Amino acid sequence: MNWSDKKRLVEILEAFAYGGFAYYINRSRLSKCVSLKCRIRCWFVGCFCTPEKKSLPFYFRKVIEGLGPTFIKLGQILSLRPDFIPADYCDELRKLQDHVPPFPFEEVKKIIEQELKQPLSSVFTTFEQNPIASASIAQVHKAKLKNGTVVAVKVQRPNLNERIEQDLRVIAWAAEYMEKKWENCRPYRPKKLAEEFSDWTRKELDFRNEATYADEVRKNFKGNRTAVIPRVYWDCTTKRVLTMQFIEGCNIYDERCLARNKINRKKLATAGARLMFEQAIVHGMFHGDPHPGNLLAIKHNRLGFLDFGIIGRLPKDTRKKLLLILSHLVRKEFDEATKHTLEIAEIAVDSDTQGYKNTLYLIFSSWYGSQLKEGTLTRAFFNAIAEGVHHKVYFPPDLVLFSKMLVTTESVGALLNPEFDISKDAKPFIEDLMSAEMSPIKFIKGFIKNALEYGELIEELPKHIVHIIKKLEESVRER
Ligand SMILES: Nc1ncnc2c1ncn2[C@@H]1O[C@H](COP(=O)(O)OP(=O)(O)O)[C@@H](O)[C@H]1O
Ligand SMILES: [Mg+2]
Structure with a gap:
């Protein structure tokens, strides 16, 4: 860092200190970096005390907003990373005014x-x-x-x-x-x-x-x-x-525009979810942030996508596993869903796999238990991915983006149709995809090509062994 970078660092720290985070700056032993004036002011205003936990995310967003484009981008990206930051921060950062x-x-x-x-x-x-x-x-x-x-x-x-x-x-x-x-x-x-x-x-x-x-x-x-x-x-x-x-179209909040263009909100919600699944599971490349500002509702129930700044990509084997996870989830087969979720994770020597497995089972089964209330399939999947880091189980960033994209898709769906439920509305689509992906001919071809790719069928081998062999195989291939 050069001198001007250091000056910027001080500016950033002071923004956080004034914004209510002086306590943390103090604890991080960075308070010597901020100016005396800032320290004195913070002392008087009392911002060194533990701030009220509840309002912190709000102040965090305000500080970020004031720090300019890089931080606004950072906030937006963090809002898509529930594995790194707590859910209340995610939700708050979602509101970042840009x-x-x-x-x-x-x-x-x-x-x-x-x-x-x-x-x-x-x-x-x-x-x-x-x-x-x-x-x-x-x-x-x-x-x-x-x-x-x-x-x-x-x-x-x-x-x-x-x-x-x-x-x-x-x-x-x-x-x-x-x-x-x-x-x-x-x-x-x-x-x-x-x-x-x-x-x-x-x-x-x-x-x-x-x-x-x-x-x-x-x-x-x-x-x-x-x-x-x-x-x-x-x-x-x-x-x-x-x-x-x-692209000529309506913002999905604009009820009058939707009515004028005879847009059927229910149909549009279902179509939108299908299009997102199609991108992720069939194309392997998906719009990473389909929030209302990046969408347009178009005549004849079509949906326009804007802003391809954030794109997720999923390799074929991950997509297959995702399909398996989702189809097991919509059929409420939690053991299976848990098993396959672990297969797409990055497991290290010190990962707490058993602890994570238990958490996953809990998340999936409580989703089923609370289905009639606000629990949704995508939230469960999203929580499942986000919980990983607490057990040192990691997922590729694109997969985290996928889980967040599903949640966004579902909330947009719910905006259009309050009864929208991705696990019901997308079920036929997931099942269609499953039968296409897992058709016998494709299956046999794939099996001959790479038997281990279909690890889920080698029942004799414990899952983790298959996983480890695969990892070994990959690392050998990379060398
Ligand atoms: N091709 C387009 N047709 C119509 N409106 C557009 C188009 N591209 C962008 N816009 C309008 O501009 C806004 C910002 O564009 P976007 O690409 O989302 O930029 P940002 O990266 O700043 O979010 C959109 O929300 C939309 O209202
Ligand atoms: Mg945009």
Whole structure:
């Protein structure tokens, strides 16, 4: 960290101290980093005492909101990582406000002309000066191409790179500090999380990545009549400018718009869940954050997906296992579901497998017990994945993202149809997929190809042995 990074670290620590977290800063032995003024003020205001537990997540969100784009992104990503942070923080971070005042049109014009290397007017016949949305990384403008196509142009904020890179360095330092100095933080692997976050953020800063993902999802849905994915106009897309087809649709909260377009909310909810399952289980690539701001309800009960900044990928064998887990869960076969959940986990020498197994069984069976109340299948699965870390059982980040995506999908479904229940609405779909995936011909072919891939059928061998053999096999292959 250079001098300017250290200054930023102090700024961040002070923001947390003023925001109600001085007690923790003190305990972490970082209080010597904050200014005397801050320490004195905190002393007087009393923010060194243990803050009221309940309101902490709220203050945490407020501090994050004030720290700018990197932290807003970090908060958004953390809200998708229930395995790392408590559920009440997750829920609070979900509400992170990412509306910031737009930057002026002159800047927008300058950036577009720099990036596309031609005057704005020679690319667009019209360009709306006021953005449709303005967030901490970019803002979106409606425009029209020369050929008459209406487009949405996402333009990155000026001077973001340096600020974000500096914050990433500070976050990396903090993660290392936590891992070194705080023993009880270690199982949460903050360094690894910080690295993942940096990768993600750097990818998001190059819009060509998002454009490629959008293209891929669009291709995967070719021929699908329900999913609408904006086409990317590559001639007008660069690192900092993303030009895509403008999708006309309703926000799913906009009841009047839904009614005007004769959208059947029940049908849309079921269709949405199917589309998400299809992406994850069939395509192996899914929209990581399908919250209402990234969705549009379109005439004839179609669903538009926007914002491919966060994408999850699932390898084929994981998808097969997921399908098994979900189908056992919807059939209430908890032993089986538990068994397969362990198979997709990363198990270390010091993992408390038995403890985790017991927890899983408890989560799954209490889901069944509380089914008539608020317990849902996706929540159970999500809790199952999130609990792993407490037993030193880890899951790949994309799998955690999948579990969170299911919860988001379900809450969007419930917004549209209060009776929506993914375990009922998606059951026929999961079963269709199961029978396609597990058809005898496919099965025999797969069995011959790699008998161990179907480990669940080798009844004689205890599961963990199959798992260990597989891990060994993988590590041999990697070498
Ligand atoms: N292709 C599009 N068609 C119509 N509206 C769009 C399109 N792309 C973005 N928008 C609008 O801009 C908003 C922000 O875009 P999004 O890609 O989600 O950016 P962010 O990464 O800041 O969340 C969306 O919620 C939507 O209202
Ligand atoms: Mg968005």
